Amino acid sequence: MSKILPTLVLTGALLPCATAAQVPPNRLVNPGFDATLAGWQIVAAFNPTHGPADADGSTMSGSATVSAPAGTALSVRSLYQCLPFSGGNSATLAFKVEVAQHPDLSRALGAVYYYDQPACAGSVLGEKPVVPPGDLHLGVWQNLYTLTTAPAGTQSAEVRLIASTTASGGAQTISWDDVYFGSQPDPGCFSSSKVLCLDDSPADQRFEVISHFATTSGSGASGSGQAISLSALGVGQGGIFWFFDHNNPELLVKDHNACLSTDYFWIFVSAATNVNVDLAVGDVTTGAVVLFHNPDQSSFPTIHDFLALPCD
Amino acid sequence: MRLKPRSTASHSADARETIAVAGCHIPFINTFWIAARPDGAGSNHAADNALGCADVPEPGLETLKRKDLMAKIAPALILACALLPGAAAAQSQPNILTNPSFDHDLGGWLLINHPTHSTADADDSANSGSATASIPSGAPQGGSALSQCFPLAPSDAGNTVDLSFKVMVANPADNSSPLGGTAYYANTRCTGVELAGTRTIFPPSDLHLHVWQTLHAVSTIPAGSGSVGIFLSAAAASGGGAQTISWDDVYFGPRADSSCAPGSTLLCLDNNSGDQRFGVASYYSTVQGGGSAGQGQTISLSSLGVGQGGVFWFFDHSNPEMLVKVHNACPSGYFWIFISAGTNVGVDLYVEDTVTGAVTFFHNPDQSSFPTIHDFLALPCT
Numbered sequence: 001m002s003k004i005l006p007t008l009v010l011t012g013a014l015l016p017c018a019t020a021a022q023v024p025p026n027r028l029v030n031p032g033f034d035a036t037l038a039g040w041q042i043v044a045a046f047n048p049t050h051g052p053a054d055a056d057g058s059t060m061s062g063s064a065t066v067s068a069p070a071g072t073a074l075s076v077r078s079l080y081q082c083l084p085f086s087g088g089n090s091a092t093l094a095f096k097v098e099v100a101q102h103p104d105l106s107r108a109l110g111a112v113y114y115y116d117q118p119a120c121a122g123s124v125l126g127e128k129p130v131v132p133p134g135d136l137h138l139g140v141w142q143n144l145y146t147l148t149t150a151p152a153g154t155q156s157a158e159v160r161l162i163a164s165t166t167a168s169g170g171a172q173t174i175s176w177d178d179v180y181f182g183s184q185p186d187p188g189c190f191s192s193s194k195v196l197c198l199d200d201s202p203a204d205q206r207f208e209v210i211s212h213f214a215t216t217s218g219s220g221a222s223g224s225g226q227a228i229s230l231s232a233l234g235v236g237q238g239g240i241f242w243f244f245d246h247n248n249p250e251l252l253v254k255d256h257n258a259c260l261s262t263d264y265f266w267i268f269v270s271a272a273t274n275v276n277v278d279l280a281v282g283d284v285t286t287g288a289v290v291l292f293h294n295p296d297q298s299s300f301p302t303i304h305d306f307l308a309l310p311c312d
Numbered sequence: 313m314r315l316k317p318r319s320t321a322s323h324s325a326d327a328r329e330t331i332a333v334a335g336c337h338i339p340f341i342n343t344f345w346i347a348a349r350p351d352g353a354g355s356n357h358a359a360d361n362a363l364g365c366a367d368v369p370e371p372g373l374e375t376l377k378r379k380d381l382m383a384k385i386a387p388a389l390i391l392a393c394a395l396l397p398g399a400a401a402a403q404s405q406p407n408i409l410t411n412p413s414f415d416h417d418l419g420g421w422l423l424i425n426h427p428t429h430s431t432a433d434a435d436d437s438a439n440s441g442s443a444t445a446s447i448p449s450g451a452p453q454g455g456s457a458l459s460q461c462f463p464l465a466p467s468d469a470g471n472t473v474d475l476s477f478k479v480m481v482a483n484p485a486d487n488s489s490p491l492g493g494t495a496y497y498a499n500t501r502c503t504g505v506e507l508a509g510t511r512t513i514f515p516p517s518d519l520h521l522h523v524w525q526t527l528h529a530v531s532t533i534p535a536g537s538g539s540v541g542i543f544l545s546a547a548a549a550s551g552g553g554a555q556t557i558s559w560d561d562v563y564f565g566p567r568a569d570s571s572c573a574p575g576s577t578l579l580c581l582d583n584n585s586g587d588q589r590f591g592v593a594s595y596y597s598t599v600q601g602g603g604s605a606g607q608g609q610t611i612s613l614s615s616l617g618v619g620q621g622g623v624f625w626f627f628d629h630s631n632p633e634m635l636v637k638v639h640n641a642c643p644s645g646y647f648w649i650f651i652s653a654g655t656n657v658g659v660d661l662y663v664e665d666t667v668t669g670a671v672t673f674f675h676n677p678d679q680s681s682f683p684t685i686h687d688f689l690a691l692p693c694t
Contacts, residue, residue, distance in 0.1 A: 230611065230623070230632065232615070234629055234630065235623075235631075237631050242618075246618065247582075247621075248621065249613065249618055249620075249621040251635075252632060254631060269654070270634070272621075272637055272686065301684055302681060302682060302683055304681055
């Protein structure tokens with residue numbers, strides 16, 4: 001997650017309340033669909049709407065939902081964002097998705113398209129889809145991702161959330177939340193005041209965790225979560241962030257290897273805060289990223305994500 | 313809350329004495345000392361099985377004054393003992409009450425004036441609830457709603473205990489009408505005249521409406537006490553209007569020690585830097601994975617410069633389960649307590665204030681995701 005800087009101008013412009021230097025690496029606007037679909041371009045074909053169901057269980061946030069009617073066996077770009085992006089840069093595209101029916105496994109649920117002109121104009125130089133895995137679960141939020149590198153000559157990238165009907169052309173409902181498009185985790189995790197490195201196996205520091213907070217409470221404040229590593233206490237699979245006072249921990253994050261039983265690493269987030277939080281957990285082995293989001297002035301629910309990061 | 317292991321010889325004698333008096337083991341103050349032994353010796357449940365628990369008819373539940381009602385409590389508790397044979401884990405905790413969090417019903421409590429079980433839970437659990445009493449408009453006064461009675465041994469005299477509960481009221485309460493209390497009696501059945509030392513919890517002047525608020529009272533067991541009755545009372549609305557009152561997470565047990573000594577199962581948190589004003593202990597239990605239970609093991613963060621928060625682990629030292637922190641919001645009159653847990657096992661968590669003696673209690677039922685708790689009315693500052 002070291003390639004943060006190229007996105008800051010755009011993101012900072014769209015989020016004037018945020019301090020630019022403290023914006024997390026996610027380059028998308030409104031990735032958690034708090035109150036609306038603002039920031040996303042909407043394609044009317046399947047009529048995307050904002051729904052109250054939230055992947056993180058927040059009652060103050062929601063998701064983007066599309067209901068694809070039966071008989072239209074099509075993949076339709078439903079929501080998208082365009083952002084500046086340079087050729088040769090790598091990124092991870094990840095999102096949580098919940099589907100109601102078995103999808104057509106050949107059709108993507110999201111993708112990134114690279115253009116040779118700014119503002120996603122000109123020719124498409126390449127694309128990278130996120131296709132449903134064979135073990136896609138129905139009726140629950142599941143984090144999907146893909147790794148991508150922009151072809152030479154790329155000047156902009158379009159992140160698309162794509163709806164389709166079922167394999168048989170039946171009706172389908174698809175929801176997306178916590179969309180991430182940004183830098184990939186570094187090959188190795190390097191602990192710092194803002195980066196928490198968590199273990200899978202002892203001391204392997206497989207997971208890289210960063211957080212960002214913002215609030216309008218009081219006179220307003222925002223910044224990066226400050227990491228408190230517990231490794232010195234013999235605790236490798238969990239760590240803590242503080243926001244306002246080193247003496248006052250705000251967030252406990254831990255991973256659990258459930259690869260034998262579920263093929264996934266579980267991520268638990270236990271927070272004692274009601275400010276806006278964006279938390280990204282990256283797997284330095286696979287490059288996958290999972291994003292968690294809590295809106296401001298809302299108690300951060302406890303998160304037990306059993307489909308957070310695939311094991312391989 | 314004395315969570316340190318204690319010498320057991322004299323306490324064992326106390327336990328035998330009280331068991332003999334009761335005829336059926338009912339948890340009482342001194343049994344806690346024994347159950348707190350790290351080797352698990354002194355099992356209350358084993359004593360129950362050896363002695364057997366008499367199953368006696370529940371008395372009538374007609375409306376009576378509290379003193380009269382206490383006469384009917386002791387037999388009811390014997391019944392409760394028989395109905396809750398699996399409560400061994402809970403009995404090893406400092407809270408001696410049966411069903412203090414009203415997970416599914418009001419079992420274990422003597423019911424007066426038809427209190428009901430509500431799904432509203434002070435800890436926001438979808439799998440637990442609370443006890444609720446409704447007073448219709450025009451009713452002249454409130455009255456007791458739920459009670460439990462415990463025999464006491466002569467050696468219990470002089471011990472200090474704390475009664476605390478979370479209460480939520482719908483309308484302003486008559487501040488002369490109690491919300492709960494602790495009453496001591498010379499006999500073992502909570503009957504007759506209350507002894508000096510009885511403590512009543514009246515609605516405080518800062519009683520909040522429609523939110524859970526912890527109230528507590530410390531008392532000292534008077535000499536000559538043969539039993540103690542715990543009662544939750546539906547305070548009347550001021551002006552005689554309708555009132556609805558709910559209780560949850562009732563604690564009755566040792567008051568907080570006057571200092572906190574950190575250990576493998578006791579986390580000490582600061583108010584001011586290094587003062588270790590608050591003690592925190594946790595207990596977990598689950599039927600999952602073949603079943604297991606025990607005390608939460610502490611991970612103090614003080615060596616990392618973090619004094620107001622700490623962590624517990626249950627199954628693996630490398631895998632923290634629960635972050636607990638305290639925040640001084642005393643301009644509001646209260647310390648705030650935040651609990652963020654990454655577990656779905658049953659958890660009982662106690663936070664004690666070594667200055668005031670108050671103990672507040674949090675509960676998550678087994679097989680239920682522990683919700684994040686932001687308790688802004690957790691422990692009064694004074």
